[in-house]
Amino acid sequence: MSAAGAEALLTIDGVGKRFGGVAAVRDVSFSVADRSVVGLIGPNGSGKTTLLNIVNGVLAPDRGEIRLGGSATAGRRPSDLAALGLARTFQAARVFRTLTAMQNLFVPLLHQKALERRAAHRRAFDLLVFVGLERHADRVASELSGGQQRLLEFARTLVTRPRIVLMDEPFAGVHPQIKATLIRCIRETVSREGASFLIVSHEVPDLVAMSDRMVCLVEGAVAAWGAPADVVQEEKVIDGYLGRSEEPA
Amino acid sequence: MSGLFAGYVPGHPILRGVDLTAQSGRITVVLGPNGAGKSTLLKTAAGFLVPLRGSVMLGDTDIGHLPAHRHIALGIGLLPQGRSTFPDLSVYENIELGGWSMRSDRKRLAAAVEAVLTRYPHLRELRHRAAGSLSGGQQRAVEIARMLVPDPTVLLVDEPSVGLSPIVARQVYQELRALKAEGRTILLVDQDVRAAIAIADYVYVLGSGRNDVEGDRSAFEGDLGAMVRGWLGV
Amino acid sequence: MEKLAGSVALPRGRSRVPGGARRAANRDPGAIRRGRCRTAPRTGPRAAPGPRFCGASGLRPAAPCPGYAAEHCRCSRNRPMITHVLSIVADGVLLGLIYAITGLGLSLVLGVMGIVNVAHSAFVMLGSFLAFELFRRFGVDPVLAFVLALPVFFVLGTVVYRVVITRVQSAAQTQGLVAMFGLMVLIENLGTIVWTTDTRVVTAAYTNTSLEVGGVVLPYVRLIAGGLALLLIGAFWAFLRFTLTGRAIRAMAQNPEAARIVGVDIQRLSAVMFGLGIACAGAAGVALAMVFPFSPNTQVVWLAWAFLVVILGGLGNVANTLFAGVAVGLIQAVCTAVMPFDYVYLVLYVLLAVILTVRREGLSSAVRRTI
Amino acid sequence: QQSPIVIGGTLGLTGAYAEPSTDYKFVYDRWVEEVNKKGGLLGRPVKMVIYNDESTPTVAQSLYNRLLDQDKVDIVIAPYTTFVGGAVVPIVMSHGKLLFNGGFVGINIFKNNKGSIIGSFTYQEPDYTRGLFEMLGALPADQKPKRLAVFTSQNPFTVVVRAGIAGQGGVLNYAKAAGIPIVVDEQYPPTTSDFNGLVQKAKAANADMVLALGLPNDTLNIARSVHQQGMKPMVFCTCGSQVTTLSAWPKLGAAAEGGFGTTISWPTQGYPGLTELAEVFKARGYETLPTYAIVGYAILQVIEQAVDGAKTLDQEKLKAYIHSNEFKTAAGTFRYQDDGTPVFSQILLQFQNGQNQVVWPKQAQTAQPVFAKP
Amino acid sequence: MFSVFLIPTSTGSRAAAAAVWAAWVAVLIGLAAYGLFGTRLFLLSTLATVFMYAVLTQAWNLLGGYGGYLNFGLVTFFGIGAYTTGILFQYYELSPFLTAPVAGLVAAIAGLLIGFPTLRLRGAYFALVTMIITFAVQILALNLTITQGALGIYLPRLPLSPLAVERLFYFVFLGLLVLVTAVVWAVQHSNIGGALVAIREDEDAAEIVGVRTVEVKWAVNAVSCFIVGVTGGLYAQRIAYIEPTGTFSFDISLNVVLMAVIGGAGTWQGPLIGAPVVLLVADLLRVTVTSEVNRVIFSLIVILIALFVPGGVMGAVSRWRRARAAKPDDVSGSPAP
Ligand SMILES: Nc1ncnc2c1ncn2[C@@H]1O[C@H](COP(=O)(O)OP(=O)(O)OP(=O)(O)O)[C@@H](O)[C@H]1O
Ligand SMILES: Nc1ncnc2c1ncn2[C@@H]1O[C@H](COP(=O)(O)OP(=O)(O)OP(=O)(O)O)[C@@H](O)[C@H]1O
Ligand SMILES: CC(C)C[C@H](N)C(=O)O
């Protein structure tokens, strides 16, 4: 298990977290390099969301350390981390229900400098066009369908030009065609804006195709870490996660 | 369902003339882009939305105007999109409440809960945990189990595999097959086109609140990519 | 508190005199408050040396009032300390039970339906007048009235639900609040028209008698009211915990949409729930009428106590409502015994705010639920 | 038909301090009827405008503005209770009107307005307990109470009942003069709901005299607690409001027995209108004539006699007339002092065998005071 | 900490928007004209009270309407403001007109101190704790020497005719209202407004997407308390007699919430509509139905509004607008190619 390289943007080092009797995350270490996509897979309840919550500052780890761009994140609030360029989506989409789609994209811009903000306003609309919500720009978010809310959330993470984005199952419930667009978008963001992504998804083939590296959690611990093609070949991963009866669906 | 109009804001239908038949004992799949109205369709069928026009028929009776809780009594179960557990109740209590419609017969209820727990043994292990503390996938499993307690004959299933790991997702589709084999009627909405079509008997595609394409599974199995592009009008 | 009072600088170089500055009080009516004589020593800003106990009896000395230098200690030595402490505890617990029952209905309605039922006190008032009228017209004992109040107010509650709440439930919480506010004003003023604003008392045969156990005096009305409170709270606790309907009610509180999905008739169950909440309010009104004087205007003070209990106990949590009520009662009794009464409520409120903020209620569960 | 003389004011018909307002209202209505039957004032009919101020000072202010400006009332009468009344005084004064005040006490407010407020309470806050202490003062030294407990509501008038003004009057000063030491001296917020703890304090201090300086609800509450705690103080006085004259007092049962209280006058004194008033109230189910009915009626009698005597509605002339004449009212014969309050007079009542009896002053006595033996 | 930056809005036709604006301006001019030339004392004084409550409601609206933090203890800061000017007058004979900003400052500081623990509470807990704090502060006011306890503080009435006094306060509160409304408008149309709504909808998510929720709530609460404190300070001069029971009356808090909700919480127009509706109706009833029946009728009206105008007047307006604006085509989602 290779730990963080010096240049890594996000380093997760020996992180553990228990909820009462449940060890949700144990001794997890891996890193997300600058300008890269890391796929995070693992069976249900293996601790993926919990890990994102820890990285994100929502939960404090029991042990271990997270480093973002070289500095430890311990004790920082989520909004501090957001200011450092961290953005995320949620497993169950969380949009601001009474704000319009457009206004939803403005929320993350509150503490940005006025100039950047003006630019971001323009960018916001482009992002809506991109995820296909431009016709819904002025509709309140609660009136969007489940998939549309997810797309809106996706757009919301990108509006601030984050350095690293955590995504919890961004493709769930998204139409295959749009999913392809999103994947393209992610790759382009990496190459053009130099952002990094840590993506949780159960859609393994897509993830394999887009990730630079991949990590698999099983029962809270890292079961495999490395090149995507290798990870999905690992016995442990196949046994615990993919199953073998058919080829991965 | 025929000529169905339904929506959330008065004078503002989302579904505009949908015709759809779910053959009894079959799996009928509904596909469509985000926002096409698939979930709206299921909600209408489950009684959460009252059709503005058109009818929802169960056998020969129009159930469109019955309140939601009557639908359960008629054997219609809904697995909604998104998350719908009771976070502070235990898993057991969550599942037990699935049998709310059988509350007058406690013995039957207890037996039904028992049967479901036997069917999903991993939930039995979790039964004392608060549902809100489970992972996303575990909660989805609770919801599926909860839906099955009253032994519904018609299942309205909205994106069942979202958030489930591949193994479990596959199990879910197998489960759906098994449920069909037990003679239940299933109306399945899904974005996992491949998996859905694989178990479908008949497929509808919705676009913008209207029927778009429909046909047997065989018609869809061929060139999936082309079909997908087809609905999008690219 | 002394600090607070003392830290405010008196202007224009007026000297600070221990026990309160005594100013030439022409344009200054405040001066007449200054020469206080109190049970607790209040000698100057920071001089209070904490409670001073008087002999072994644990009683407070009388304050050194101007002119009564000889009267520093007024302790009765025939009441041992233990009796005194027990009296305070008994007083606190009995009072706490009354607080608990006052908060119960409010907690249920707020916890389950999310409605800040400011009309709670109005139903309490109606309960009190039910007891009053039954007693005056038919000589019905308040204990019986308590039992009768439950079905009567249950029906009243479901009617109010059908007429008012159903229409506001889908809208925001504030809408329900406004409706309940209107209802409160309506009921209070109808009450004023029917019963006028005169203060009323219900005096049953046992009202003016007390039970004395080892020097501790327990008024019968308080014992009875406390017992009834315990019974009612126990019944509700069991109901919510052990019956399927109770679980459905809790489920509804957590996720109404999902409750509909499993086939719960939300409207009906909510009506039941609201009815139960109002039944509690009515019964609480009867219990209060047994113990305290009341009028259509004054029962609103119980709203504050009910809210206090609810926030301390947590929304919709029956067992905690009981503990919270008793805790508030005990704190009040103990504070009353050891400090000037005019600061007791302040201490109570501040303590409450502190407990609450330390516990940070309502935060943790929100995180767990949705992320 | 001439245009009517309009008398206007507010009452807290609803709200926290509403209790006596219905009594006032009843008396006002009755008086208007009487006066108009007699042909009105100055030959003009009398009309009374009474708004509901909801026991709220701001509302009362706005309503007095309306009364003075829109309704153009000729005579202004005060609302009930000091904290509402205190708020309207400046408004009435700035319109150059007299304020006929049967609604509240407040010696400072009277003084500050130099006789422009005409009162009908015959004793102001510092004097509330004067009668009681005068009666006790007449007792032999060894029969006086030895330990006094005082409970005071934090209300603008009861705090003065307790402390007096500038060293004058008030329980603190009277007790000192009478040589009765104070062993418990507690103030409570107006919203206090339970007094058991307080009463226990008095009991623990072996108080043999308990003064409840509060409004009706709290006073009744204290009375009941005192009884339930098994205290048998030699003197228990409801010296804040005139609670023993209210309908609820007898309903306390055993707890009411022996309680002292004050009022302004007593039907046996035969003041004009008093007996009739008492009868009317008896018919309404009141065992005792409420004090509020007396002061409310008395102030209207002052108005009636002043207007008839001065033959004008001009406020300055009325003021001059009032300050230089005597008025025969149900509250006694008024001679006004410079500050606009009538000369002191008070009746001390004790509730004996289910009935109020006058126990002081001697000349009005209907029964001897009875002191419980602790 | 953050700058106000107006964000573009794109709904509605320009002509209609212009008409609405024109109507608002016309109302304002009409009110100013009445203030100058009107001679009815009662109306002037009632309107001054309406303006005062509208200011309070606007201030409440900032955190309560947009942010969803239902403050049931607004009167705490109102009372603190009133007592600040009252005490400054009592001891230093400073006119409340001079010291009103100080009152605002003191209230804002109190708001910061009280906000520190309470703003972490959510939902009903926050509402109830703010209410309890009012009671606590009221008891302080009853007990402290400097406030003169239950006796209260008298301020001299201004040496003007009653009409001039009311006219003065009419304009003082009207001016304040215009100012405060402008602030609220700016907030609504800036990122802060969006952030506040985000906090109302999902505070954790707002924090995670980068809103410094604590700071935002604090700052907005302080601004709100400042406005309320200034208003309270001026109120003390107007009523000329402050004492704990009335100045810290829970009714004031409740009334403000009522007005906000009836007008439409979370919109800048809501308080402008809610305050007059509630107060004028109540006043009209008070003078037409003089018995206690007036409150019965009032309460029935309140209940009917709650039942049939959900979301308040502005809620009804926006629903009507949306129903009109929405073309059926809008509804169908078709994703971008
Ligand atoms: N707040 C909590 N309290 C108690 N246990 C928790 C809590 N949050 C998560 N857990 C437990 O920790 C484990 C990991 O949960 P987590 O949500 O991280 O899984 P996951 O990998 O995201 O799964 P999924 O793919 O199903 O979303 C699970 O067993 C879950 O039940
Ligand atoms: N509560 C609501 N109020 C108003 N409009 C709504 C509401 N929910 C959904 N809509 C609208 O109805 C349309 C259909 O939504 P629906 O949820 O049925 O889509 P869907 O086909 O299930 O999409 P997805 O695949 O994204 O879940 C969408 O345009 C959406 O914006
Ligand atoms: C000022 C008034 C309120 C006083 C009156 N004597 C009372 O008893 O209440």
Ligand SMILES: [Mg+2]
């Ligand atoms: Mg997860």
Ligand SMILES: [Mg+2]
């Ligand atoms: Mg859907």
